[in-house]
Amino acid sequence: MNITQVAKLFDLSAATLRYYESIGLFPPINRNKSGVRDYNEEDIKWIDFVKCMRESGLTIEALIEYKSLFATGDHSLEARQKILVDEREKLIEKRDEIDKSISRLAGKIKDYDGKLLERENKLKGTLVTEAKHE
Amino acid sequence: MNITQVAKLFDLSAATLRYYESIGLFPPINRNKSGVRDYNEEDIKWIDFVKCMRESGLTIEALIEYKSLFATGDHSLEARQKILVDEREKLIEKRDEIDKSISRLAGKIKDYDGKLLERENKLKGTLVTEAKHE
DNA sequence: CCTTGACTTAAAGTGAACTTTAAGTGATAA
DNA sequence: TTATCACTTAAAGTTCACTTTAAGTCAAGG
Numbered sequence: 001m002n003i004t005q006v007a008k009l010f011d012l013s014a015a016t017l018r019y020y021e022s023i024g025l026f027p028p029i030n031r032n033k034s035g036v037r038d039y040n041e042e043d044i045k046w047i048d049f050v051k052c053m054r055e056s057g058l059t060i061e062a063l064i065e066y067k068s069l070f071a072t073g074d075h076s077l078e079a080r081q082k083i084l085v086d087e088r089e090k091l092i093e094k095r096d097e098i099d100k101s102i103s104r105l106a107g108k109i110k111d112y113d114g115k116l117l118e119r120e121n122k123l124k125g126t127l128v129t130e131a132k133h134e
Numbered sequence: 135m136n137i138t139q140v141a142k143l144f145d146l147s148a149a150t151l152r153y154y155e156s157i158g159l160f161p162p163i164n165r166n167k168s169g170v171r172d173y174n175e176e177d178i179k180w181i182d183f184v185k186c187m188r189e190s191g192l193t194i195e196a197l198i199e200y201k202s203l204f205a206t207g208d209h210s211l212e213a214r215q216k217i218l219v220d221e222r223e224k225l226i227e228k229r230d231e232i233d234k235s236i237s238r239l240a241g242k243i244k245d246y247d248g249k250l251l252e253r254e255n256k257l258k259g260t261l262v263t264e265a266k267h268e
Numbered sequence: 269c270c271t272t273g274a275c276t277t278a279a280a281g282t283g284a285a286c287t288t289t290a291a292g293t294g295a296t297a298a
Numbered sequence: 299t300t301a302t303c304a305c306t307t308a309a310a311g312t313t314c315a316c317t318t319t320a321a322g323t324c325a326a327g328g
Contacts, residue, residue, distance in 0.1 A: 052238060057232075081246035081247075095229055098190045098229045099229065108218050115208075
């Protein structure tokens with residue numbers, strides 16, 4: 001798979017893919033004899049992971065650190081797991097924040113239902129009054 | 135309440151509070167005779183709302199729009215409610231994204247447990263082998 | 269009286285994460 | 299053979315949401 005196809009697949013620009021690779025977000029992509037990137041299954045998995053995590057707000061930095069440790073082999077297993085655990089914690093906190101906001105918005109939305117009803121009733125009152133005057 | 139107290143209360147800087155007010159994130163704060171801001175209950179509620187929503191990722195723009203409509207009175211009730219509904223939708227999507235990432239991280243973390251066990255077993259194997267050679 | 273703290277405007281600076289531009293090389297397909 | 303992609307490096311530009319700086323005014327308290 002070439003860069004354009006991968007870009008389409010993940011809705012990223014080729015520039016972003018090169019940028020991500022250049023800063024070490026995932027291992028270097030193999031090239032064909034003419035130096036063109038050829039993405040394999042593993043690469044796709046990495047990119048999928050990176051994209052998912054970035055969308056959830058993991059920093060570039062955390063992902064670079066993870067990938068760097070990955071590159072050092074088995075003795076970094078614990079360290080890598082720790083990063084994942086820490087990031088998961090952060091995401092859980094974030095999710096809880098968002099849940100609070102969702103509830104809060106729900107409450108406000110409900111309040112607006114009340115306000116809208118109130119306004120409707122006022123309008124009806126006006127109409128009744130007008131009817132009386134006829 | 136003056137700006138310093140409010141800043142402490144919400145862990146925002148006075149500069150940020152002035153900035154928020156200047157761009158219209160909440161209605162203008164009343165001043166005392168010498169022109170110093172004096173925050174009342176309502177102001178505090180606004181700021182609390184704004185801070186909560188900002189932390190969940192609502193844009194400054196959405197919040198400004200909401201407040202602007204608010205300032206136009208009752209005929210914007212529907213429009214205001216719509217903003218809240220739209221933003222809630224966005225937050226729900228975001229939360230679902232984050233949930234996906236949390237699950238994905240959980241899976242990977244578990245995988246690492248497996249890998250760590252494997253490594254441990256290899257280590258044991260080595261020890262056993264060494265024992266045999268004794 | 270003088271320090272402290274609040275106020276103002278305008279503008280420049282910051283950091284994160286890209287995006288775009290420039291300027292060039294090299295391979296492949298019609 | 300010429301157009302189309304892909305590649306490179308380096309650097310500048312963009313957006314968002316502040317933050318900081320500068321340069322000054324004004325009022326209250328010890």
